[in-house]
Amino acid sequence: MIIGKSIKKGVLYVVATPIGNLQDLSPRAQSVLREVELIVAEDTRHSCHLLNHFGITTPLQSLHEHNERQQSPILLQRLYDGNNIAMISDAGTPLISDPGYHLIKSAHAAHLTVVPIPGASALISALSVAGFRADCFVFEGFLPSKSMARQRHLENLVRESRTLVFYETPHRICNCINDMIQLFGEKREAVLVKELTKVYETVHRDQLSGIKSWLNTRAERQKGEFVIVVQGAPKPDKNAIAPETERIFRLLHQQLPLKQAAKLTSEITGVSKNSLYAFGLKEL
Numbered sequence: 001m002i003i004g005k006s007i008k009k010g011v012l013y014v015v016a017t018p019i020g021n022l023q024d025l026s027p028r029a030q031s032v033l034r035e036v037e038l039i040v041a042e043d044t045r046h047s048c049h050l051l052n053h054f055g056i057t058t059p060l061q062s063l064h065e066h067n068e069r070q071q072s073p074i075l076l077q078r079l080y081d082g083n084n085i086a087m088i089s090d091a092g093t094p095l096i097s098d099p100g101y102h103l104i105k106s107a108h109a110a111h112l113t114v115v116p117i118p119g120a121s122a123l124i125s126a127l128s129v130a131g132f133r134a135d136c137f138v139f140e141g142f143l144p145s146k147s148m149a150r151q152r153h154l155e156n157l158v159r160e161s162r163t164l165v166f167y168e169t170p171h172r173i174c175n176c177i178n179d180m181i182q183l184f185g186e187k188r189e190a191v192l193v194k195e196l197t198k199v200y201e202t203v204h205r206d207q208l209s210g211i212k213s214w215l216n217t218r219a220e221r222q223k224g225e226f227v228i229v230v231q232g233a234p235k236p237d238k239n240a241i242a243p244e245t246e247r248i249f250r251l252l253h254q255q256l257p258l259k260q261a262a263k264l265t266s267e268i269t270g271v272s273k274n275s276l277y278a279f280g281l282k283e284l
Contacts, residue, residue, distance in 0.1 A: 009082040016093040016119030020197035024120045037083040065099045072103045093121040097141040126227035130191040137163040154183040164230040181208045189231040195224040245269045
């Protein structure tokens with residue numbers, strides 16, 4: 001058993017649950033869910049199916065974004081009284097685009113023990129099969145539902161060189177991809193992952209324009225739960241000459257020899273005169 005009389009009491013366990021395939025619930029997670037005094041879940045109706053499948057009869061209580069602040073003091077008191085509590089979300093790792101932040105923050109502030117029980121995560125699963133850099137990435141969760149707000153949000157990420165990861169719903173997936181094409185360009189590489197660990201799991205890698213075409217080919221491709229992984233923007237070339245700098249350089253070169261035009265443009269713009277001179281030899 002994971003929890004017993006020798007184990008510290010009054011612990012909040014943050015337990016990852018399957019995102020589709022029930023076999024992904026680890027033996028450790030099963031043991032914790034059986035042995036705690038209470039399980040708090042985002043949607044008790046949904047979580048009942050999981051617990052019933054494994055024969056887990058631990059009392060279940062709802063904890064979602066609408067009642068978390070009211071329930072947290074009550075749950076903290078139960079922890080103080082020596083009860084162990086497990087937190088689960090509808091699927092995957094709690095707090096990853098799911099509620100639970102306020103309770104865990106409060107538990108830390110109260111110097112209570114918070115223990116992770118790792119397992120499935122749609123974010124990490126999608127990133128692991130995307131084939132983009134995963135040593136540094138940005139997780140944006142669900143984008144705004146309205147197109148204008150979504151475009152403003154994406155605009156802030158246009159120059160982001162790290163891999164980008166998003167969640168999206170079936171009724172917004174096509175509009176989301178359209179907005180990404182508008183902001184990132186149709187040739188940006190991306191991976192669309194749908195129905196992770198489920199029967200119709202799909203990993204489709206292409207340019208954003210190709211992903212749009214793939215989604216529109218068959219209506220059923222727009223159904224399911226989606227993770228979008230987008231390749232980061234290429235890092236700016238340190239030797240690249242900005243359009244305005246190039247314009248100044250060309251104007252000066254119309255009146256001055258190349259070396260003098262490079263020197264004067266460097267004094268005006270701060271760009272290295274050697275870079276400007278090399279650019280001039282190649283382009284002018």
